[in-house]
Amino acid sequence: MKAIKGQWVKIHSIVFTAGERAPQVPDDTKQVPLEMWVKGYIQQDASIGDEVEVKTTTGRLVSGKLLEIHPTYRHSYGEHIPELLEIGTQLRKILFEGDDE
Numbered sequence: 001m002k003a004i005k006g007q008w009v010k011i012h013s014i015v016f017t018a019g020e021r022a023p024q025v026p027d028d029t030k031q032v033p034l035e036m037w038v039k040g041y042i043q044q045d046a047s048i049g050d051e052v053e054v055k056t057t058t059g060r061l062v063s064g065k066l067l068e069i070h071p072t073y074r075h076s077y078g079e080h081i082p083e084l085l086e087i088g089t090q091l092r093k094i095l096f097e098g099d100d101e
Helices: 082-097
Strands: 008-016 034-042 051-055 061-069
Touching: 008 051, 034 061
Parallel strands: none
Antiparallel strands: 008 034, 008 061, 034 051, 051 061
16 A cells, blocks of 8 residues: 555654663563554555654654554453442432432
């Protein structure tokens, strides 16, 4: 897939390799690189996987590997949990109607 200059894209880069991490970082954290994912407007035509430069909405220029063109949010708060709905109903009853027990 090809990105055209000016399109909204998502890139990835390694900020620090595992060996470059700060000494005060916890030991388990030191063992992995510090990674960064950034969205911005691509500054040149490129293909997925190419090293590119993007301009963020705050005007920063950031370089990294092109991952997605027109990225979207794919997060979720999980499946519906009926018990949580019931807890909310019970709580409103206790707070606003009182609890006779």
